[in-house]
Amino acid sequence: MEKFTTHTGIGTPLRVSNVDTDQIIPAVFLKRVTRTGFDDGLFASWRSDPSFVLNQEPYDRGSVLVAGSDFGTGSSREHAVWALMDYGFRVVVSSRFGEIFKGNSSKAGLLAATVDQSDVELLWKKIESRPGLELTVDLHSKTITAEDLVVPFSVDDYTRWRLLEGLDDIGLTLRHEEDITAYEQARPSHKPTTV
Amino acid sequence: MGRTLAEKVWDQHVVRQGEGDEPDLLYIDLHLVHEVTSPQAFDGLRLHGRTLRRPDLTIATEDHNVPTLDILAPIADEVSATQVATLRRNVEEFGVRLFPMGDANQGIVHMIGPELGLTQPGTTVVCGDSHTSTHGAFGALAFGIGTSEVEHVMATQTLPLKPFRTMAIEIDGELRPGVTSKDVILKVISQIGTGGGAGYVLEYRGEAVRNMSMEARMTMCNMSIEAGGRAGMVAPDETTFAYLKGRPHAPQGAEWDAAVAAWRELRTDDDAVFDAVVHIDADSLTPFVTWGTNPGQGLPLGESVPDPATMDDDAAAATRKALAYMGLEPNTKLRDIAVDVVFLGSCTNARIEDFRAAADVLRGNRVADGVQMLVVPGSMAVKAQAEAEGLDQVFLDAGAEWRNAGCSMCLGMNPDQLAPGQRCASTSNRNFEGRQGRGGRTHLVSPLVAAATAVRGTLSSPEDLTPTVLTTV
Numbered sequence: 001m002e003k004f005t006t007h008t009g010i011g012t013p014l015r016v017s018n019v020d021t022d023q024i025i026p027a028v029f030l031k032r033v034t035r036t037g038f039d040d041g042l043f044a045s046w047r048s049d050p051s052f053v054l055n056q057e058p059y060d061r062g063s064v065l066v067a068g069s070d071f072g073t074g075s076s077r078e079h080a081v082w083a084l085m086d087y088g089f090r091v092v093v094s095s096r097f098g099e100i101f102k103g104n105s106s107k108a109g110l111l112a113a114t115v116d117q118s119d120v121e122l123l124w125k126k127i128e129s130r131p132g133l134e135l136t137v138d139l140h141s142k143t144i145t146a147e148d149l150v151v152p153f154s155v156d157d158y159t160r161w162r163l164l165e166g167l168d169d170i171g172l173t174l175r176h177e178e179d180i181t182a183y184e185q186a187r188p189s190h191k192p193t194t195v
Numbered sequence: 196m197g198r199t200l201a202e203k204v205w206d207q208h209v210v211r212q213g214e215g216d217e218p219d220l221l222y223i224d225l226h227l228v229h230e231v232t233s234p235q236a237f238d239g240l241r242l243h244g245r246t247l248r249r250p251d252l253t254i255a256t257e258d259h260n261v262p263t264l265d266i267l268a269p270i271a272d273e274v275s276a277t278q279v280a281t282l283r284r285n286v287e288e289f290g291v292r293l294f295p296m297g298d299a300n301q302g303i304v305h306m307i308g309p310e311l312g313l314t315q316p317g318t319t320v321v322c323g324d325s326h327t328s329t330h331g332a333f334g335a336l337a338f339g340i341g342t343s344e345v346e347h348v349m350a351t352q353t354l355p356l357k358p359f360r361t362m363a364i365e366i367d368g369e370l371r372p373g374v375t376s377k378d379v380i381l382k383v384i385s386q387i388g389t390g391g392g393a394g395y396v397l398e399y400r401g402e403a404v405r406n407m408s409m410e411a412r413m414t415m416c417n418m419s420i421e422a423g424g425r426a427g428m429v430a431p432d433e434t435t436f437a438y439l440k441g442r443p444h445a446p447q448g449a450e451w452d453a454a455v456a457a458w459r460e461l462r463t464d465d466d467a468v469f470d471a472v473v474h475i476d477a478d479s480l481t482p483f484v485t486w487g488t489n490p491g492q493g494l495p496l497g498e499s500v501p502d503p504a505t506m507d508d509d510a511a512a513a514t515r516k517a518l519a520y521m522g523l524e525p526n527t528k529l530r531d532i533a534v535d536v537v538f539l540g541s542c543t544n545a546r547i548e549d550f551r552a553a554a555d556v557l558r559g560n561r562v563a564d565g566v567q568m569l570v571v572p573g574s575m576a577v578k579a580q581a582e583a584e585g586l587d588q589v590f591l592d593a594g595a596e597w598r599n600a601g602c603s604m605c606l607g608m609n610p611d612q613l614a615p616g617q618r619c620a621s622t623s624n625r626n627f628e629g630r631q632g633r634g635g636r637t638h639l640v641s642p643l644v645a646a647a648t649a650v651r652g653t654l655s656s657p658e659d660l661t662p663t664v665l666t667t668v
Contacts, residue, residue, distance in 0.1 A: 017513060018389060018489050022627040027608035031260070031274040033234035033281045045629050070390040073423065073489075074625060076325040077232065078341035096390050099425050100325060100339055107343030156357065157216035169343070170245070173351045176211050176220060180248075180353055183210040183222050190446040190454035191224055192313050194254040194292050 001109045003166035004139055007090045011127040011135040011146065012062030014053055019067055020074035021101060025083045027075075038079050039086035054087075058132040064144075066093045066123045072101025072112075081108045091137045093144065093153065095120055106159040107169060113137065113144065113153035122149060139164055197464025199361045200430050201396040204336040204461065208319050210353055218355040224318035224335075226348050227304045228255040228291065230282040231608075232323030236346035237285040248352045250290040254313065255282060257296050258303045261601030262610050263571050266296045275609065289349075302574025302600040305329040305542040309413065310576050312442025316431035316458040321348055326542050326624065328419040332412035333439075334431035334461045336396070339420065359425050360470040362395040363463075366403040368477035373657055375552075376411035377544060377622070377641035379403070379475065380418040381483040385493040387473055392424030395471065398463065399429050403477035409438040410546040417543045418624050421490040430462040482656045484529060485626045485639040487517035492626075496644065496656055500527045520628050521636050522616070529654050532638070536619040537568040537649040538631070539642055540598075541605040544622035545573030547580050549642040554586045556646035556657050557593040563652030568595035569611065571603040595649065607632045620648040 029041030046052045053059045065084065071094035072080060081104045084092065092110065095117040105112040115123070126146045127133050136145045137153075139160060144151050155163075162169070173180075198206070211220040226249075233255070240247060247253065260275040262268070270276040279296075286293040294301040300311065305326050308314040314330040320337035321327060323345040330337035344354055364383055370376075384391075397419050404412065412429045419427030429435075436455055439445045446454040485493040486500050492514075494501070500518065502525035503511035518525065523532070539545070539553055550570070562568045570590045572578035578600055581587055587597045604611040605623040607630060613619055615634025622645050623630075626637035638654060647655040 016516075017509075020489065020625075020627045022606075022625065022630050026629055026633070027259075027606045028633075030231050030608065031272075031278050033238075033278055035235045035238070045633055070423075073389050074325065074420070074627060076323055076327075076339035076341055078235075078323075078343060081341070096393060098390075099393055099423065100341060100420075104341035104343065107341060158213075158218055158355075158357070161216065169355060170243070170347050170350045173220060173347065173353060173355060177351075179211045179220065180222070180351060184352075187222075188453070188457065190450045190457070191318065192315055192444045192446075193251045194225075194313060194444070195251045 001166050001168055004109060004111055004163040006136060006138045007063065008134050008136045009063030009090065010058055010061050010132055011064045011066055011123065012053055012059040013124045013127050014065055014067040015124060017068030018070045018073060021072055021077050021080040021098070022074055024072065024080040025077065030077055030079050035082060036086055038083035042083040042087045063088050064091045064093065064135045064137060065089050066120060066127065069095045069117060070098065072098035074098060076100045078104040078108065081105050081110050085110050093120065093123065106162065109163065111137065111139065111155065111163060113155060115144065115151055115153045119151040123151065197467035199463045199467045199469060200334060200398055200428055200461055201336060201359065201361050204317055204319065205358060207317065218357045220353050221319060221356050223321050223348050223352055223354060224252060225308065225313055225320045226253045227308055227320065227322035227327070228253060229258050229304045229324065230278045231259045232342050233285065233345055234278065234281045235342050236349055237289065239346040240349055245350045247289040247291065247349045252352060253291045255286050255291050255293040256301055256304050256307055257282065259602045259606065259608050261296055263598035263601045263603050264610070266599035299575050299579070302576065303542045303602055305417065306574035306577065309333065310574060312439055312445035315439065316435060317461050321354065325420040326417050328424065328427045329413050329417040329542055331416040331419065331426050331428040332409060333435055334428060334458065336426055336428065338426040359396045360394050362392060362397050362471040362473065363469040364397050364399045364473050364475065366399060366401040366475045366477050368403060369406065370403050370477050370480060373643060374480050374482060375641040375643060376407055376415040378480055378483040380415045381485065381490065381493045381639060382480055383473070383475060384418065384422045384490045387422055389421060389489050389491040390423040392419065392422035395424050396426045396428060397422065397424040399427060404429055405432065408548060409434060410548045414543055418490065421624055431458045482641060482644050484644060484654055486521065486523065486529060488520050488626055488628050490624065490626060490639060492517055493639065494529065496529055496654060498529060500525055500529065502526050532654045533652055534566060534620045534648055534654065535617045536613060537566060537645050538604040538619055538621040538623060539645050540569065540571030540573065540603045541623035542573060543624045544642050545571060545577065547577050549622065550577070550581050550586050553642045553646040554589040556643060556660070557595070557650065558589050560593055560650045560660065562594040562649045566649055566652050568649045569598060569604060570595050571598040572600045575600045604631050606630060620645050620654060
C-alpha cells in the first residue's frame with residue numbers, strides 16, 4: 001500500500017447524505033475480476049445527470065470528496081473504494097461512514113476522514129465560494145486546510161499509523177504466525193469443518 | 196462485571212491481544228466465499244506467493260451472478276460467466292470446496308451455512324458480503340468484510356479488529372398474527388436510522404425473540420447491517436439446538452453433547468452492561484413497509500407517504516429526493532401504491548417458512564393482472580423442500596414464476612432486474628436507488644405482505660384479502 005502523509009487537491013462537494021455503496025458503484029459493475037478499472041462505474045446512475053457534481057468543471061478534477069453524513073453504508077463491496085481511487089480521489093470526508101466502507105478504505109489506502117457535520121458545512125461553503133479551491137489534508141496533524149479555514153478530522157490511531165507507514169496488514173499479521181498456530185492447537189474439537 | 200454474548204464470543208477468539216492502539220487479532224472459524232468479492236483476493240495470494248491457510252474452514256458457492264431461469268445453461272453474460280469461471284479455477288487451485296450451479300446444495304451463501312450446519316453458536320463467521328450478519332441468529336459473531344479482508348482471512352485465518360460496542364434491542368411482548376420478524380427489523384431500522392447501529396453489535400433479546408423460529412431470527416439478523424450494525428446476534432437456546440441437530444456438519448455423539456454444553460454458556464450475563472439499549476413493543480407492531488430509498492424510510496402499512504412540508508430542512512430535502520426517485524406524492528396512502536412486480540426471495544426471506552406463509556396467502560388466489568411475481572428459493576435445498584410440499588404448484592397455480600436458487604432480483608447483477616420506473620414489493624433487504632435494476636423502485640416488505648400485494652396489486656397485508664387469511668410465522 002502507498003504511504004499517505006499529506007495530500008493537496010481540489011475539493012468536490014457532494015451534498016447528499018446516506019450515499020450507499022450501490023450509489024457509489026452499482027452491482028452491475030462488480031463483475032470484473034481485476035482490482036482496477038472501476039472508475040467508469042463510479043456514481044454511474046448519477047453521472048448521466050449533467051447537473052451532477054462530477055459533471056461540473058472543476059469539481060470533476062477533484063481528489064478530496066466532501067460528502068454528507070452516512071457515506072458508504074450498505075454492501076461490503078470494496079469496489080466502492082477502488083472506484084473512488086480509480087477516479088482520482090485520495091480522501092473522502094464525511095461526518096459518519098458505513099463501518100465496512102471505512103475498514104475497506106483503510107486497507108486500500110483511501111483516507112476516510114471523519115469531520116463534524118458543522119465543519120462539513122463550512123467546507124462545502126468554502127469550496128462552493130471558490131470552485132477549484134485546493135484542500136490540504138495532513139494525516140500527521142489530522143487537519144484539513146482550505147485557505148484560512150482549518151478543521152480537524154478523526155481517524156483511528158492504528159489506521160493512521162498504517163497509512164503513514166504504508167504497511168500491508170497481512171504482512172503485519174504474519175509476524176504473529178506462532179500465536180495463530182498455538183491458538184489453532186487449542187481450539188475445541190467440536191468446531192465445524194467444511195470438508 | 197458480567198459480559199455480553201458478543202463479548203464472550205469475542206474473548207474466545209482472541210489470538211493475540213493488541214498492545215496500545217493495536218487491534219486484537221481474532222480467529223475466524225468459518226469463511227464463506229462467493230464469486231463477486233473473492234477473485235482479487237485469490238489474485239493477491241498468488242501475487243505474494245501465499246497459501247490459503249485453512250481450506251477446511253472455507254467454503255464457496257455461486258449466487259450473485261446466477262441466472263435463476265435456466266441454471267444449467269451456460270451464463271449468457273460474458274463478464275458474469277468469467278467471474279464464475281474464475282471462482283471455479285481459484286477453488287480448484289487452492290483446494291476449497293465449492294457448491295456450483297446445479298449442485299443440490301448450491302444457494303445464497305447465507306442460506307447454505309445454516310442449512311449445512313456449518314453456522315454454529317459461538318463461532319466467528321465472515322464473508323465478503325454485508326449480509327453475513329444473518330449467521331448471528333445462531334449466536335455466532337458474523338460480519339461482512341471487504342475483499343482485502345477476504346485475502347487476509349485466506350492467508351492467516353484471522354482478522355485484526357478493534358472491539359465493537361454492544362447494543363441491546365429489547366423486543367418485549369408478543370407479535371400479533373400476521374406480524375413477522377421482517378416487520379420487526381424494518382421498525383428497528385426506522386427507529387434508530389441507517390447509521391444508528393454504527394460501531395455496534397446488536398443483540399436481539401426479549402420474549403418476542405425467544406418465541407421466534409431460527410428462520411425468523413435469521414431474517415432479523417440479516418438486516419442488522421441496514422441499521423449500520425456490524426453484526427446482529429441472538430443467544431442460542433433450545434430452538435437453536437433443535438435446528439442444528441442432525442445437520443451434515445453439526446457435531447455428533449459425544450461431540451454434540453460437549454458442544455451443547457459450551458453453547459449453553461453463550462448468553463449475556465444478568466449483570467452485563469450494554470453500551471446502548473433500544474426498546475421495541477412487539478404487541479403494538481403491525482406490518483411495516485418502506486416508502487423511500489433507504490431501509491430506514493419505513494412506516495406501518497396503514498399510514499401514508501410522509502410530507503416534506505412538515506419536516507425541517509435537512510429531512511425535507513432527503514425526503515423530497517427519495518419521493519422524486521420513487522415517483523410518489525406526499526400523503527398518498529401506502530395501501531394505494533400499485534406495484535408492477537413482486538419479488539419473494541433473497542437471503543432475507545427465501546426460506547421454507549417464508550414460502551409456506553406466502554403460499555398460505557396465495558392458495559386459491561390469483562396474482563393480479565399486470566403484476567409479475569417472482570418466487571426464488573434461497574437455496575436448492577429450499578427449492579426441493581418446497582416442491583416436496585407442493586408449494587411450487589401453489590405459486591404456479593396463482594400465476595407466479597417458480598425459479599432456481601440465487602440472489603436474483605435482490606441486487607441487479609444477474610438477469611433478474613427491474614426495468615426503469617418499475618415498482619416492486621420485495622422481500623429483500625435494500626431499497627437503494629437502482630438496487631434492483633437501474634431506475635427500479637423498491638418497497639421492502641415481509642413475505643405475507645408480498646403475497647397479499649401480489650393478489651391485490653397494491654401494497655396490502657393478508658387481512659385486506661377476502662376471505663381474510665391470517666398466518667402466524
